[in-house]
Amino acid sequence: MTNNTPVLEIQDLTVALPKGADRPFALEGLNLTVNSGEIVCLVGESGSGKSLSAGAVMRLLPEPDVHVAAGSIRFNGQDLLAISETEMKAIRGNRISMIFQEPMTALNPQKTVGWQIDEVLRLHMKGNRAARKAHAIEMLNRVHIPDPVSAYNAYPHQISGGQRQRVMIAMSLCLSPRLIIADEPTTALDVTTQLQILKLIRELQEQEGAGVLFITHDFGVVAEIADKVVVLRQGEMVEHGPAAEVLNSPQHPYTQALIASVPALTPPPAKPVSTMPVVLKGTGLNKTFAARGGLLSGKRKAVTAVKDLSFHLHKGETLGVVGESGSGKTTVSRIVTRLLEADSGAVEVDGTDLLACSPRELRAMRKEIQMVFQDPMASLNPRKRVVDLIAQGPIAHGEKPEKARARARDLLELVELSPSAATRFPHEFSGGQRQRIGIARALAMEPKVIVADEPVSALDVSVQAQVLKLLADLRDRMDLSLLFVTHDLRVAAQLCDRIIVMQKGEIVEQGETASVFADPKHEYTQNLLSSIPGRDWTPPTRNTDAA
Amino acid sequence: MTTLDTDLRPPQPPRLVVFWHRYRRNRAALLGLFLFAIVVLMALTAGLIEPGDPLRRAGPPLTPPFVDMATPLGTDQLGRDILAGIFYGARISLLIGVAATLISIAIGVVIGALSGYFGGWVDDLLMRITEAFQTIPNFVLLLTLVAILGSKIEWITLAIGLVSWTAPARMVRAEFMSLRGREFVDAARNLGVTNTSIIFKEILPNALPPIIVYASVIMALAILLESALAFLGLGDPNYASWGNMIGQGRAVLRTAWYCAAIPGIAIVLTVLSFSLLGEGLNDALNPRQKK
Structure with a gap:
């Protein structure tokens, strides 16, 4: 906030959607100003229209289906909606530039960085x-x-x-642009990298004095970087103001609910479970992905995904497996469910070694250890009705189809979905609802252990909170044992009794969540914990019904 | 407050309705459907409109079309009614088209599914067999098979099925290879579902759309292959088929062109209808492929 000349002024911006969309306008009456030397965060859940507002500023909307219906966008006092495409080209990239979410797809793989x-x-x-x-x-x-x-x-x-x-x-x-639009620039990155990138954007923006319009869904990131915040919900601006004000005393109920959904970093008190029997035990697990490459393509190095990993899970306990991408945490979840064959080691479910089972024994053992997958859309067969998806497991294990379907309907109720959902197909549900179906499918088998591989990372924060709450409820009511794989330390803090921190396929630290969070011993854990965006900010209100 | 995540969206229209809306958008596909309906209608009403044996003598030989009302499209050199031949020929063409397509798709799906799902040596073995078939030109193999099996219509159909399964097999294999790594397949494996169920109940329904589209291509191809066989005089002489009619009309092509041209037009329109139908199905089943 060095000087207060406005770089970007958006007034009453309304963007129309084509007929047949879920609402007539993607954005309605958006007002926002970005001054030079200022970072304005545009926050909202998926479908709130935040990315379209960036498209409108860059004049990169998929016209004519989606077009600006009303309002004005002024950049340095010049009306961007009135100028010709040629003039706009001179501004794009030169005076206004954009940083995209996925750097791999935004860069041309055929050309060098320099080119x-x-x-x-x-x-x-x-x-x-x-x-x-x-x-x-x-x-x-x-x-x-x-x-x-x-x-x-x-x-x-x-x-x-x-x-x-x-x-x-x-x-x-x-080209020293006056305005930088950053569309979720750190969403695809690990926490430690995210923090570095956020610092970098901050630093360069201060040097250049440019205005930044920063689009994100993550309140942690907002707390880290924003000067001003604009909250969007379904295309409507519900709240705006200085960051400290919006974050610490949100006025609008939607903002309050959103902020209340951000998992707090305070782990639950440890449960005394060590006396309970061990239901899942891994010993000496190893997995190396062999180098591929033939005669002509040259040798590549083999990748060690999991190295000499041992752990145990007590009945009724939730064990978190935490790490960044490439740490081998997903490989662990696939090895213990034997979707992936380990090179060596043993996974004992209730005393039976899963890895030593014959294919027939394995099929029978499968019902003891169930999995909830990361992407609820990809993990549900798009051509099956919900009731058949849930009943499929029990039927495969010899349950009578009518009985299994009746139970599937009961399970829908248990995961708080209406019974009318039973006859629908997966594409008719929202992300959170699909994940509930995935949970119901796992529960249908009455397993001893549920392995959850990033079950909430594809969901919006308010939905994430609801699904986490459901998982925690079910765990307490049904005395489930959970192996919970996540990259998100906030989520881990919410749910896990104990955590394992993994780096490059090895456990670097393990212990009760509260003690690991309070006093991390290993350098890597310390680094992870200090990289959580917005770690110094504690969400103010805690609504019991949304958390 | 935020809307609760558990509120359901309003139900969507049934799949068939959505499918028809998408199909309708393509005008050419509607024309294809119309032509196809005409061919089916001809096959169904052949006995009503032209009772009696289509191979019997119906009038003086080589009557041109639109001269004698008893034989509106004229007669060939043996005095057989061309209109009757077209109607009964539609039966044979459709029968061979459908049966040969079913045979080739069935073989293709089984081989493609096994090799795509299991990979490894199963894939190697099955693909080498497929390649062996692919290296021999279709029609040469068909001639050989008919020469060995004989010119009965059942054998011709089987032979056409046997020479055209390689392309669907490769396509099904590619679909299976991409689908077997999907999470819902892992989810089914994790439930303890058997391999057979995974192949046929989980993956196959998802691989069907491109197979259905390709089936229309095979159907058109099968009709062409049968016509080509008949043209060379290797068709089943006991049935009126379009290919037989062209084959015989060839002898009088200079004096009575209509003997060959009319069944030729019938073949062109039928094959065209299948192509347009296939294109329409593709648009309706894979809506994201275009644009």
């Missing part, structure tokens, strides 16, 4: 090749990429996800 930065410079900067290259390398240097010269010559797949996002930022900043 792609150079492309932007060629279009908008006068100067010879050497000058452009020097400028590009200087930009790479400014986004703190180690060894900028080699990164300049690298292809996008040769650098890591965080570095790719840095390249995207370098590209968007290389």
Whole structure:
């Protein structure tokens, strides 16, 4: 907030959706101002119209289906809606630039990083090749990429996800734009990388004095970076104001509910479960993904996904497996359910080694250990009705179809879905509802252990809170034992009695959640915990019904 | 307050209705459906409109069309009614088309499903067999099979089925390979569902749309293959078929062109109807492929 000249002023912006969409307008009467040197966060759940507002500013809406119906967008005082496409092209990338969510798809895999930065410079900067290259390398240097010269010559797949996002930022900043639009720039990244990228955006924006319109769904990120906040819900602006005000004393009930849905970082008191029998025990698990590659394609290194991993899960306990991408946590969940064959080790479910079972024994054992998958859309067969999806397991294990279907209807009620849902197909449900169906399917088998692989990471925060609450309820009522795999430490803090922290296939720390969170011993755990966005901000109101 | 996650959306219209709406958008596909309906109607009403044996003598030989009302489309060199031949030929063409398609799709689905689902040596073995079939040109293999089996209509149908299963097999294999890694398949495995159930009840319904579309192509191909066989005089002489009619009309092509041209038009329109039908099905079943 160095000076208060407005860079972007949006007034009464209304964006129309095509006929037959779920609502007539994607955005209705959006007002917002981004001053230079200021970060404005546009927050909302999926379907709130936040990405479309970025599209409207860039004039990149999928017209004519989706078009601006009313309002004005002024950039540095110039009306963006009135100028020609040619003039807009000169502004895009040059004066206004954009950072996308998925750096892998936003970069062209066929061209080197340097070529792609150079492309932007060629279009908008006068100067010879050497000058452009020097400028590009200087930009790479400014986004703190180690060894900028080699990164300049690298292809996008040769650098890591965080570095790719840095390249995207370098590209968007290389012409010193007045306005940067960042559309969920850190959503695809691990927490530790996310924090670095957020710091980087903050730092560069302060140097350049540009205005930033930052689109996100994550209140933790908002707490980390925002000066001002605008909250969207179904295309309507429900609240706006300085970040501290909105975060700590939200006025609108929707904002209050959203903030209350953000899981707090205070773990539950540890349950005394160590006296209960062990229902799931893994010993010495190893899994290496062999190097592929033939005669001509060259050798690649084998990847060790899980290395000498041992753990145990007591009855009625929730064990969290936490780690960043590539830590091997998903491999663990697939090995214990034997969807993936381990190289060595044993997984004992109630004393029987699952990994030593014959195919026939394994099919029988499957009902003891069930799984809830990450992507509720992908894990439900799109051509089956809900009742058949839930009843499928019991029927495969010899239950009479009528009885299994009747029980499936009861289970729908248990996961708080209306019985009329039974005859529908999965595509007719929202993400959270699909995940409830997935949970019902797992419960139908009356398993001893449920393995949940990132069950809420594909869901909006308010839905996430509701599904987590359901899981916690069911666990307490039915005395379930959960192996809960997640990358989100806030979620882990909500649900897990004990956690295992994994790094590169190995356990680096384990213990009761409360004690690990309060006093992390390993450097990696400390790093993870200190990278949680908005860790210094405690959500103010705690609505009991939404949490 | 936020809306509760458990509130259901209003129910969507049944799949068939949605399907028909999408199909209707393609005008050419509607034309295809119309032509197809005419061919089916001809096959069904052949006995009513032209009672009696279509191979019997109906009038003086080589009557041109629109001359004698008893034989509106004229007669061939043996005095057989061409209109009757077209109507009864529709039966044979459809019968061969449907039966041969079923045979080829059935073989293709089983081989493709096994090799796509299991992979490894099963895949290697089955694909080498498929390739062996693919290296021999379809029609040459068909001629060989008919030469061995004989020209009875059952054998011809079977032979056409046997030469055209390779493409559907490869397609089904590709579909299975992409679908077997999907999470819902893992979910079914995790429930303890057997491999057979996973293949036929989980994956196959999801792989069906492209198979149905391709079936229309095979249907058109089967009709063409039968016509080509008959043209070479290898068709079943006991049935009036369009290919037989062209084959015999060839001899009098310069003096009585209509003997070959009329059944030729019938074949063109029928094959066209299947192609348009297939395109319409593709639009309706894979709506995301276009645009």
